Amino acid sequence: MSAAASPLAAEPARIAGLDTLRFFAAAMVVMSHLGPPPVLAGLERTHPIAWFLSASYGVAWNGPAAVIVFFVISGLCIHWPSLSRRPYWPEYLVRRYVRIGVPLLASIALSSAVGIPYVGLSESILWSLQCELVYYTLYPLLLALRDRFGWRPLVALSFALSTAVIVLVDPRALPYPAYGWALQWVVGLPCWLLGCLLAERLHERPPRRHPRIWAFRLGVWLASAVALALRFHSPIGYPWTLNAFSLLVYAWLLVEIPHLAASRVPASSERLGLFSYSLYLVHLAAWELFKKYYHLKLGYLLDWSLLMALSLGASYLFFLLCEDPSQKLARRLAKSLRPKPGAPAPAA
16 A cells, blocks of 8 residues: 555545554643643542542643654654655655754743843753754664665664663663764664664555454553653653654554544644644743743642743744744745656655
């Protein structure tokens, strides 16, 4: 089945339900930073049951685990179009760099304007985008290696390289982005390559509802909670647990995406997912504005709801003013680089 003909996608680069998954991953990142719904706010933790409820709820919101989901989805999205046609590399690179780079630079300017100092990509939540840029740049080489060896050996090699970096540089690191701009992309590479492998596996699968889909979802959530608990209450950090977690994410998405393709995905979550990148980029700036200018105390739930509304509203405005125009610019620039009809295209 060709990518163009696959019922999983209306066009090679879009997969049904993927925007919904992006939105939930972005929402997990936001709530790990800004706080989850305060349903247990004010609960005294003196009683063992209250302590257990509070502790369980506290580990339920793992933002770094959601970033791993983003990595796998990113590899999937980058490799998916290549299943129907070989990329023309100038077009591909310009489209990728403009699409991610313009909103990234704009978000840095916005954050600085509201009082968040720029400390570098690798020292902020932007570390994952630095890795993404490396993966986009390496993809032509990775695709050539895949043609020769296949994805599975490359995934295995990437896990070995990632483990070597963790062991040799800092095996006791607790945060995931602990290896600097030069090596962090190596640590995260297995997660991204799993997405490339996932694209080829999904290409072979028709839409199909899975009877145990909630078991997969619950398993992923529980694994993320365990990883968070280990990160804060043991010497086992995210570099160890989240790379293992990526294998579970791969297995989950292998059934989740065909399940969503066979289901009626809510249009609201698909629309929210369209600006998930903007939500990731500007939610901290929205929080900074909220802390500076919101002085009412209307109760835990109402205050939190207003903060979430501000974050979503600011993100959507950023999408309209920056991300969406940058996507259109990327498409125009990429189109201008395509070989003219009848002209021989350079070898990929």
